[in-house]
Amino acid sequence: MAEPLALYIHWPFCAAKCPYCDFNSHVRERVDQGRFRAALRRELAFEAARAGRRPLASIFFGGGTPSLMEPETAAALIADARALFDPLPEVEITLEANPTSAEAGTLAAFRAAGVNRLSLGVQSLREDQLRFLGRRHGAAEAVAALELARGLFPRLSFDLIYARPGQAEAAWRAELREALALAADHLSLYQLTIEPGTRFAAEHARGAFALPDGEAAARLYAATAEEAARFGLLPYEVSNYARPGAESRHNLQYWRYGDYLGIGPGAHQRLTLGGTLRAARRHRAPEEWLARVERQGHAITAEEALSPEERAREALLMGLRLAEGVDPARLRARSGRALEEAVDPAILAACLEEGYLAWTPEGRLRATEEGRLRLDALLPALLR
Amino acid sequence: MTDIPLSRIRNFSIIAHIDHGKSTLADRLIQATGALSDREMKEQVLDNMELERERGITIKAQTVRLTYRAKDGEDYVLNLMDTPGHVDFAYEVSRSLAACEGSLLVVDASQGVEAQTLANVYQAIEAGHEIVPVLNKIDLPAAEPERVKQQIEDVIGLPADDAVLISAKTGLNIEGVLEAIVTRLPPPKGDPRAPAKALLVDSWYDPYLGVIVLVRVKDGHLRKGQKIRMMSTGAVHTVEQVGVFTPKMVPVESLGPGEMGYLTAAIKTVADTKVGDTITDDRTPAAEPLPGFKPSIPVVWCGLYPVDADDFEKLRESLAKLRLNDASFHYEPETSAALGFGFRCGFLGLLHLEIVQERLSREFDLDLIATAPSVVYRLRKTNGEWIELHNPADMPDGSVVDAIEEPWIKATIFVPDDYLGAVLTLCNERRGQQVELTYVGNRAMAVYRLPLNEVVFDFYDRLKSVSRGYASFDYQWDGYQEGDLVKISILVNNEPVDALSFMAHRSAAEKRGRAICEKLKELIPRQLFKIPIQAAIGGRIIARETISALSKDVTAKCYGGDITRKRKLLEKQKEGKKRMRQFGKVEIPQSAFIAALKMDA
Numbered sequence: 001m002a003e004p005l006a007l008y009i010h011w012p013f014c015a016a017k018c019p020y021c022d023f024n025s026h027v028r029e030r031v032d033q034g035r036f037r038a039a040l041r042r043e044l045a046f047e048a049a050r051a052g053r054r055p056l057a058s059i060f061f062g063g064g065t066p067s068l069m070e071p072e073t074a075a076a077l078i079a080d081a082r083a084l085f086d087p088l089p090e091v092e093i094t095l096e097a098n099p100t101s102a103e104a105g106t107l108a109a110f111r112a113a114g115v116n117r118l119s120l121g122v123q124s125l126r127e128d129q130l131r132f133l134g135r136r137h138g139a140a141e142a143v144a145a146l147e148l149a150r151g152l153f154p155r156l157s158f159d160l161i162y163a164r165p166g167q168a169e170a171a172w173r174a175e176l177r178e179a180l181a182l183a184a185d186h187l188s189l190y191q192l193t194i195e196p197g198t199r200f201a202a203e204h205a206r207g208a209f210a211l212p213d214g215e216a217a218a219r220l221y222a223a224t225a226e227e228a229a230r231f232g233l234l235p236y237e238v239s240n241y242a243r244p245g246a247e248s249r250h251n252l253q254y255w256r257y258g259d260y261l262g263i264g265p266g267a268h269q270r271l272t273l274g275g276t277l278r279a280a281r282r283h284r285a286p287e288e289w290l291a292r293v294e295r296q297g298h299a300i301t302a303e304e305a306l307s308p309e310e311r312a313r314e315a316l317l318m319g320l321r322l323a324e325g326v327d328p329a330r331l332r333a334r335s336g337r338a339l340e341e342a343v344d345p346a347i348l349a350a351c352l353e354e355g356y357l358a359w360t361p362e363g364r365l366r367a368t369e370e371g372r373l374r375l376d377a378l379l380p381a382l383l384r
Numbered sequence: 385m386t387d388i389p390l391s392r393i394r395n396f397s398i399i400a401h402i403d404h405g406k407s408t409l410a411d412r413l414i415q416a417t418g419a420l421s422d423r424e425m426k427e428q429v430l431d432n433m434e435l436e437r438e439r440g441i442t443i444k445a446q447t448v449r450l451t452y453r454a455k456d457g458e459d460y461v462l463n464l465m466d467t468p469g470h471v472d473f474a475y476e477v478s479r480s481l482a483a484c485e486g487s488l489l490v491v492d493a494s495q496g497v498e499a500q501t502l503a504n505v506y507q508a509i510e511a512g513h514e515i516v517p518v519l520n521k522i523d524l525p526a527a528e529p530e531r532v533k534q535q536i537e538d539v540i541g542l543p544a545d546d547a548v549l550i551s552a553k554t555g556l557n558i559e560g561v562l563e564a565i566v567t568r569l570p571p572p573k574g575d576p577r578a579p580a581k582a583l584l585v586d587s588w589y590d591p592y593l594g595v596i597v598l599v600r601v602k603d604g605h606l607r608k609g610q611k612i613r614m615m616s617t618g619a620v621h622t623v624e625q626v627g628v629f630t631p632k633m634v635p636v637e638s639l640g641p642g643e644m645g646y647l648t649a650a651i652k653t654v655a656d657t658k659v660g661d662t663i664t665d666d667r668t669p670a671a672e673p674l675p676g677f678k679p680s681i682p683v684v685w686c687g688l689y690p691v692d693a694d695d696f697e698k699l700r701e702s703l704a705k706l707r708l709n710d711a712s713f714h715y716e717p718e719t720s721a722a723l724g725f726g727f728r729c730g731f732l733g734l735l736h737l738e739i740v741q742e743r744l745s746r747e748f749d750l751d752l753i754a755t756a757p758s759v760v761y762r763l764r765k766t767n768g769e770w771i772e773l774h775n776p777a778d779m780p781d782g783s784v785v786d787a788i789e790e791p792w793i794k795a796t797i798f799v800p801d802d803y804l805g806a807v808l809t810l811c812n813e814r815r816g817q818q819v820e821l822t823y824v825g826n827r828a829m830a831v832y833r834l835p836l837n838e839v840v841f842d843f844y845d846r847l848k849s850v851s852r853g854y855a856s857f858d859y860q861w862d863g864y865q866e867g868d869l870v871k872i873s874i875l876v877n878n879e880p881v882d883a884l885s886f887m888a889h890r891s892a893a894e895k896r897g898r899a900i901c902e903k904l905k906e907l908i909p910r911q912l913f914k915i916p917i918q919a920a921i922g923g924r925i926i927a928r929e930t931i932s933a934l935s936k937d938v939t940a941k942c943y944g945g946d947i948t949r950k951r952k953l954l955e956k957q958k959e960g961k962k963r964m965r966q967f968g969k970v971e972i973p974q975s976a977f978i979a980a981l982k983m984d985a
Binding site for chain 2: 024218266281310
């Protein structure tokens with residue numbers, strides 16, 4: 001059987017741009033929902049024709065704010081995907097949503113459309129922090145949305161942003177415990193990162209606020225894992241915590257370096273065609289993307305076959321984010337390179353000795369918590 | 385040209401401290417005798433290298449032939465010899481002085497005698513010169529001619545009653561200087577009928593004429609077409625041109641006894657013309673060379689490396705070009721684990737080093753890094769063999785070294801009373817031995833014996849800072865002496881960094897080792913692994929610092945849309961690592977070592 005596919009669908013619009021966000025998101029007064037729906041379906045059909053009939057492991061509506069699209073759009077795309085591929089019985093269909101009351105009203109319709117997992121952008125349970133982060137919802141609204149979602153969707157996750165300016169460890173532990181008590185089975189807990197080109201980048205550069213230093217950030221990270229573990233949520237990836245079995249299958253597909261389609265403005269894709277892994281990306285600007293799809297059926301701006309070296313680097317830089325690590329046999333099958341060829345043996349030995357990397361009993365290479373904490377420094381040294 | 389009678393030739397040099405007006409006086413003498421029209425005059429005609437003019441120091445000897453009708457009605461030929469003015473070029477200075485019979489001692493009438501003046505005037509006295517004191521800048525309100533005259537008598541021991549009082553700047557009493565040269569300096573001696581014998585004073589490279597040799601004829605004649613022989617090497621050349629500097633080059637028929645001038649003979653590099661050599665006629669050679677020839681030997685060595693490794697070839701070519709004109713510096717290729725490919729270079733002294741380095745960066749546009757300067761140590765091995773050590777990295781295993789000798793200098797320091805204490809403390813810290821301490825008015829003159837290696841290590845800077853720039857300093861060689869010296873290695877991640885190893889006296893080893901470790905700790909960014917930084921004597925660690933591992937560095941979000949960007953960033957970082965130096969599992973940016981060395985300088 002061919003390897004299962006993951007399908008990512010990008011909705012590029014938001015009600016407002018958050019000051020920390022560097023994603024491909026755009027604010028428009030009005031969006032022609034019908035035309036975008038048709039174009040997304042057309043681009044999906046284009047890729048399905050190339051990919052062939054393959055098992056489908058997951059669908060993920062990301063953005064932007066995909067909960068702002070009409071539920072009919074999600075319904076149509078889910079129906080198309082089910083018809084074009086062979087969905088696995090447990091196919092995971094995730095929608096990202098913001099916990100505003102307006103969006104809460106449409107959640108039932110998305111559930112009806114086939115969405116079985118909701119990922120809410122809660123970000124914080126503190127009013128002042130939500131304002132700092134430029135969010136359009138309040139803490140009570142977020143809790144209400146979570147409770148509503150818990151009744152609607154079989155699976156639920158939400159995001160929090162921590163290591164915020166001046167955040168004390170005790171305060172974060174308290175906030176996180178409140179969040180954990182809201183009984184999701186999955187949390188994405190991101191340390192605040194200043195991305196170039198964002199409003200925060202400009203404010204940070206002129207000293208408007210400062211982030212916790214490396215030591216403080218490391219302590220907050222350890223505290224996070226500790227609190228999550230008390231509620232049975234384990235860190236299966238650098239920033240993702242789940243009850244065993246509740247991991248995001250769609251995101252695991254990225255980290256395990258499987259094939260995925262990326263539909264919509266700016267979406268990236270990794271697709272094996274005729275035995276060759278090809279990387280493709282699409283035009284980022286929504287209107288231009290729309291025009292190209294309407295004209296030629298797709299808006300791919302660049303597509304290239306990846307070399308064994310590139311594949312091995314990608315597989316390792318993603319795989320070492322996972323607590324489960326990388327299976328050398330799978331790495332070889334996916335990249336054409338053996339693990340020994342792909343890494344510097346001296347650095348590997350040093351990292352094993354230092355306790356940054358470890359071999360699992362099954363023979364997988366994994367980064368320890370200490371290793372994952374320093375992955376950006378570890379990878380350029382380790383990978384060849 | 386007919387021979388000028390010896391009685392109407394005067395060969396003289398000018399001795400002065402930097403800024404006391406030597407070059408200005410030379411310019412005035414040239415103007416007053418009409419050697420150059422006003423239009424041709426540019427400030428400090430003699431110093432024709434950009435660097436020399438800017439820093440007011442002379443590197444190459446030069447001469448100017450002046451014609452002067454004296455008050456006695458006779459026409460005199462006055463040859464002004466401009467000599468290099470720094471101890472680094474002491475041998476070159478001694479040869480220039482050997483080409484003259486007298487000197488003008490120029491002293492700033494407000495500043496008085498400085499250390500450099502003193503060292504040079506003693507050299508002139510040693511060369512048998514008649515000396516005429518000249519007090520310059522007497523137009524300044526701060527001028528104290530009587531006090532300075534007294535100082536010349538007290539400090540130097542020269543009668544200064546009839547010192548010539550002038551202002552080179554305004555041209556006041558230049559005539560008095562010219563008359564003093566004619567009446568108070570002796571004429572040269574020589575035998576026109578003896579075999580040709582001339583002193584090779586200096587030489588430099590001219591792209592059109594080849595090497596130009598500056599000579600002082602003692603006996604006989606030099607003329608065009610003559611086959612000449614270099615007595616130290618036996619090399620024979622055919623003279624293409626002889627002439628004099630006015631200061632323009634003017635060819636003449638011949639140069640006779642007592643005369644100064646130049647010759648060209650299709651000589652390709654200045655390395656073939658050794659300063660102090662005797663030039664004679666190949667067919668009827670002189671029986672004995674002139675006394676005092678010695679080949680120049682570098683005394684201070686350092687590694688020079690291009691900051692950008694791609695500039696290595698350019699550095700090689702530039703060094704070759706520089707050496708065309710400066711045979712006294714030496715270079716050979718050297719490889720350093722920390723700095724890559726470069727050259728080990730030998731110099732006559734610290735100023736010479738600085739000049740070469742500056743010329744490389746200025747004239748050849750090279751961005752260079754120099755390792756800490758090292759003196760030449762003499763090592764006696766247990767088998768009785770002596771070796772010279774130019775680079776601390778080459779120091780043999782301590783067990784085969786029986787004794788180490790280091791060069792010493794005798795330093796003369798002039799300093800106002802207020803700063804004397806600080807200067808003495810500095811000298812004592814640097815293992816100095818006081819030889820003499822005298823007062824002249826409110827200034828003190830301290831004479832110290834000091835190990836040269838203590839002087840090459842930031843002594844000038846410290847002296848300047850403890851005396852607020854008021855101390856003047858000069859030195860002469862004072863032989864080799866055994867010392868309790870050790871080689872200190874700097875280890876990064878347990879591997880020695882060759883470029884940072886250095887020799888020091890055992891008493892200072894720990895302090896200096898610790899200073900470098902602390903400096904490196906600041907300069908090397910935290911990495912994946914902790915990095916031990918150590919200073920060691922042989923296998924014994926004398927100082928240690930640890931750069932701890934960085935505590936957190938990971939991208940929070942990395943999903944399907946981020947892979948390409950992350951991979952490309954990674955590939956760029958790997959490319960950047962090519963500029964890093966590997967020390968086991970850690971890579972140190974070369975910039976950290978460069979910064980460490982720069983802080984040393």
